[in-house]
Amino acid sequence: MQRVRNSEFFRAGQEKLPEVTDSEKQLLDRVQDIYFSLVDTPPVLENAVKLTIISPILFIAGLYESPFQVKAEKSISLQEEDECRIIEGRIDILIIKANLWVTLIESKQLSFSTDEALAQILRYMLAESDPETPTFEMISTGANFSFVKLVRGETPQYARSSEFVISNPGNELYRVLQILKRLSQLPD
Numbered sequence: 265m266q267r268v269r270n271s272e273f274f275r276a277g278q279e280k281l282p283e284v285t286d287s288e289k290q291l292l293d294r295v296q297d298i299y300f301s302l303v304d305t306p307p308v309l310e311n312a313v314k315l316t317i318i319s320p321i322l323f324i325a326g327l328y329e330s331p332f333q334v335k336a337e338k339s340i341s342l343q344e345e346d347e348c349r350i351i352e353g354r355i356d357i358l359i360i361k362a363n364l365w366v367t368l369i370e371s372k373q374l375s376f377s378t379d380e381a382l383a384q385i386l387r388y389m390l391a392e393s394d395p396e397t398p399t400f401e402m403i404s405t406g407a408n409f410s411f412v413k414l415v416r417g418e419t420p421q422y423a424r425s426s427e428f429v430i431s432n433p434g435n436e437l438y439r440v441l442q443i444l445k446r447l448s449q450l451p452d
Contacts, residue, residue, distance in 0.1 A: 281442040313406035325444040
């Protein structure tokens with residue numbers, strides 16, 4: 265597998281991005297406010313992040329409507345050693361269209377970074393995706409968001425977007441929504 269660093273490889277996440285409407289911005293601002301409320305009143309539980317951060321973004325992007333399908337039954341385990349302790353987490357994959365996957369990374373004790381899950385996710389995508397169609401994926405911890413493009417072939421190639429962080433100044437969820445909406449418009 266080869267990582268592509270040429271920005272031209274993943275143009276769908278950079279150009280012709282749809283506008284974010286004022287009402288969408290208001291909703292995303294509320295999602296960001298909820299994130300800060302969660303962080304300010306620990307513990308931050310996995311299901312709370314899924315319900316209050318990820319689910320609203322997917323709803324605003326229109327990804328719960330036809331032609332998308334929600335499939336939450338797939339699960340991949342993640343393990344990481346941290347000071348002689350095994351930290352376990354789970355990657356729940358929500359496959360919503362043939363060429364667009366959304367992945368939520370969850371952990372019970374520590375948050376995994378999107379980098380730590382990338383290798384496993386790429387292996388899984390290689391096994392499950394159509395060899396003729398590029399596959400796009402959003403990886404999120406609820407705090408960090410990143411997009412991946414995978415093209416299978418003789419030598420599979422992938423590229424990542426910038427990482428968008430919910431706690432950065434402004435609201436980077438606007439860009440996350442733009443990319444989700446753009447990827448959801450791509451043909452199968």
